[in-house]
Amino acid sequence: MPTSRTVPLRPTRPAGVDLGRLRAGLLAGFLGFSLAIAAVDPGTALDATARTPVPEKGYRSGRDALRSGVRDYNAGDKQGAVRALEYAADQGQTLALWKLGRMYADGDGVPHDDLKAFEYFSRIADDNTDDSPDTPNSGVVASAFNALGTYFLEGIKGTYVRPNAERAYDMFNYAASYFGDPNAQYNLARLYLDGTGVEQDPRKAARWFNLAAEKGHRPAQALLGDMLVNGTGVQRQTVKGLTWLAIARTGAQGAADAWIVSLYDKAWDSASEADRADAMAQAQSLSTGSTRRRR
Numbered sequence: 001m002p003t004s005r006t007v008p009l010r011p012t013r014p015a016g017v018d019l020g021r022l023r024a025g026l027l028a029g030f031l032g033f034s035l036a037i038a039a040v041d042p043g044t045a046l047d048a049t050a051r052t053p054v055p056e057k058g059y060r061s062g063r064d065a066l067r068s069g070v071r072d073y074n075a076g077d078k079q080g081a082v083r084a085l086e087y088a089a090d091q092g093q094t095l096a097l098w099k100l101g102r103m104y105a106d107g108d109g110v111p112h113d114d115l116k117a118f119e120y121f122s123r124i125a126d127d128n129t130d131d132s133p134d135t136p137n138s139g140v141v142a143s144a145f146n147a148l149g150t151y152f153l154e155g156i157k158g159t160y161v162r163p164n165a166e167r168a169y170d171m172f173n174y175a176a177s178y179f180g181d182p183n184a185q186y187n188l189a190r191l192y193l194d195g196t197g198v199e200q201d202p203r204k205a206a207r208w209f210n211l212a213a214e215k216g217h218r219p220a221q222a223l224l225g226d227m228l229v230n231g232t233g234v235q236r237q238t239v240k241g242l243t244w245l246a247i248a249r250t251g252a253q254g255a256a257d258a259w260i261v262s263l264y265d266k267a268w269d270s271a272s273e274a275d276r277a278d279a280m281a282q283a284q285s286l287s288t289g290s291t292r293r294r295r
Helices: 019-040 062-074 078-090 094-106 114-128 138-154 165-177 182-194 202-214 218-230 238-251 255-270 273-294
Strands: none
Touching (some): 062 094, 078 094, 138 165, 182 218, 238 273
């Protein structure tokens, strides 16, 4: 697949990320949450790192509780899963924190609560900022930073989490640069494409879209293809753009991906027969090569 040498992925901390600023922002979030609780019931506001109460016994260790939580969740016992995962999270199990965050973000077996989700993801980020991208939990940590970026971008209505595009950029940039997370790379590209929180820069957007596209990120493939077909801020490359759109179109599913189909149809209808043929051949070749590499 096409590669980008301009924005290499390396297992080193990106120069543009200020870890002190990240920690300060996360700590401010915890303090804000604690103060909000204190306003309702001062007796419940212990400190900025207070944990959810957990059962005194029943699990041999945090890892045992994590395994129990996963079993309960897969068996459909969401309440049991939450109890076990809360205990595991209190024992420092990163995966438990992430799963609880996802459950509250999605309203999966628990009431939908974005603030709780934000708190769980914040704990992951705060505890794992210095982790290497080669650690077993790196994917979970990257996902937490990406989720925090989304919350900072939009804010959480009625809470201390206000829209803050610059903080969103910090989160996306860290997950994209340091961990190479494709979702964060896509979200960072969107910031550059739209000029949200950063100076608008279509070329940087295309580079980040390209990195995510190479990892199979369908929306990134579609937007990169559209940019190349139309020459939006980048040199027009019709065949390469059609190739990315064709790859994205192959994986498009359901109403959520209708916009991808629309971009593909529009570009395909206006392309010449020769460009279509070249693009389809390249798309098939790249798909075949990707399948062989996975084997």
